Amino acid sequence: MRITETVIEVNEGIKTRMIEKLRDLCEGSFNGKTIGVLGVTFKPETDDMREAPSLTIIPALVGGGAKVRVADPQGRAEGEALLPGVKWVNNAYQAAQGADLLVILTEWNEFRALDLKKLARKMATPRMADLRNIYSRRDALAAGFETYVGVGR
Numbered sequence: 748m749r750i751t752e753t754v755i756e757v758n759e760g761i762k763t764r765m766i767e768k769l770r771d772l773c774e775g776s777f778n779g780k781t782i783g784v785l786g787v788t789f790k791p792e793t794d795d796m797r798e799a800p801s802l803t804i805i806p807a808l809v810g811g812g813a814k815v816r817v818a819d820p821q822g823r824a825e826g827e828a829l830l831p832g833v834k835w836v837n838n839a840y841q842a843a844q845g846a847d848l849l850v851i852l853t854e855w856n857e858f859r860a861l862d863l864k865k866l867a868r869k870m871a872t873p874r875m876a877d878l879r880n881i882y883s884r885r886d887a888l889a890a891g892f893e894t895y896v897g898v899g900r
Contacts, residue, residue: 765800765878766807768896772848772874777811781871783842784808784815786853786879787822787830794821796829800878801852805830818842820855840869847872854879863890 773780787801788794796802801822808815809832816834819826823835836842839858843849843866851858859881867873867890874894875887887895 763803765876765898766804769804769808769848769850769876770811772876772894772896773813777808777813779812780847781814781816781845782808783839783844783846783849783870784817784833785819785839785842785849785851785858786855787817787819787826788853791853791855792821794825796822796825799852801826802829804850804852805833809833816842816844816846819853820857822853840865843869846870848874848876850876851879851881854881863887863892867891 770777784801784805787796787799787805789797789799805815805817814834815832816836817826817830818836818839818841827835839861847870849866849870863882863886873892875882875892875896877895877897880897882895884895884897
């Protein structure tokens, strides 16, 4: 039983560190920022929201005063009830429009083949937090992102 409790504590600690990383990218505060989120499901190719990091991260963004726009190919039906206060959009480019930060939470295949230059141009402040490491820092910066942060890099 203790092993299970420890795993849960570690997972929650990781989510908390991700939130702090995102806050740092927003100059210390989510208040008044527009944040695009790509993916809310636990894993791609499913609508499963159980244990999804989005259930911890997105409420922290909204609670901190951010305007959050979310794109997820299959997560909307489940996510709308679980993630109040967000605006649902149809694709990554709509999520990025005017955003101060773009956050990748689920590694959907359609998010792996985005036009990074187009994304960066759509944003007010081209910053990316790639919490699934689907892009390289080099490629993101070359495409016009001023900041790129991955997990464990």
